[in-house]
Amino acid sequence: MGIPERKEREKEQRKNDIIDAAERVFFNKGFDAATVDEVAAEAELSKGTLYLYFKSKEDLHFAISMRGMDILNKLIREKYKEKRSGADNILEFGKAYVRFTRDYKNYFKSIMIFDSSKIDKVDISQKMKIMEPDSPLNFFIEVLDKGKKDGSVRKDIPSKQLAFILWTQITGVLQFIVLRHQMIEMLGFKPEDLILNQFKVLLKGIVN
Numbered sequence: 001m002g003i004p005e006r007k008e009r010e011k012e013q014r015k016n017d018i019i020d021a022a023e024r025v026f027f028n029k030g031f032d033a034a035t036v037d038e039v040a041a042e043a044e045l046s047k048g049t050l051y052l053y054f055k056s057k058e059d060l061h062f063a064i065s066m067r068g069m070d071i072l073n074k075l076i077r078e079k080y081k082e083k084r085s086g087a088d089n090i091l092e093f094g095k096a097y098v099r100f101t102r103d104y105k106n107y108f109k110s111i112m113i114f115d116s117s118k119i120d121k122v123d124i125s126q127k128m129k130i131m132e133p134d135s136p137l138n139f140f141i142e143v144l145d146k147g148k149k150d151g152s153v154r155k156d157i158p159s160k161q162l163a164f165i166l167w168t169q170i171t172g173v174l175q176f177i178v179l180r181h182q183m184i185e186m187l188g189f190k191p192e193d194l195i196l197n198q199f200k201v202l203l204k205g206i207v208n
Helices: 002-029 038-043 047-051 057-079 086-104 105-117 124-131 136-150 159-179 181-187 192-206
Strands: none
Touching: 002 038, 002 086, 002 105, 057 086, 057 105, 057 136, 057 159, 086 105, 086 136, 086 159, 086 192, 105 159, 136 159, 136 181, 159 181, 159 192, 181 192
């Protein structure tokens, strides 16, 4: 391995170490209360060094959220079965989302808080990562296309638009769960039941 490759690997490792530190601080103190100074101290770096890797607290929050999206993406793809119809695979994705909210609560909360109040504070190049070829949303679009071909999904709405409609509706319920968890507990609802039942309702609107 040459010097440039080694330096790039070391840079990437330092970046991951900073994200690890940010997770410990943010998950412990909360995303609003935590500070960049605390993250730098946790990472055993100066604040100036940290800013060489991340421009702002929002960039750190985004990096944590993208880790969560990677986990969600893996869970969704593990649920996919080629022999299933597109509509049935979408329902299985709902079950994967339920598992994500249950087993990775901190990442789930990170994504929801970021989407609701922080996303406008990062560069457009960062936001475009949500639409990368291997992202959950693009995979969602691919499965909707498959559903149209096998006849299980309606064909009158473009798949990209349909994916965004479903995604934003799901996000709305997830944000409610995060921000109104006390109300949900008072009503005796389980968050995972709300999400799964929402997928069932949404499926009624997209199937043929």
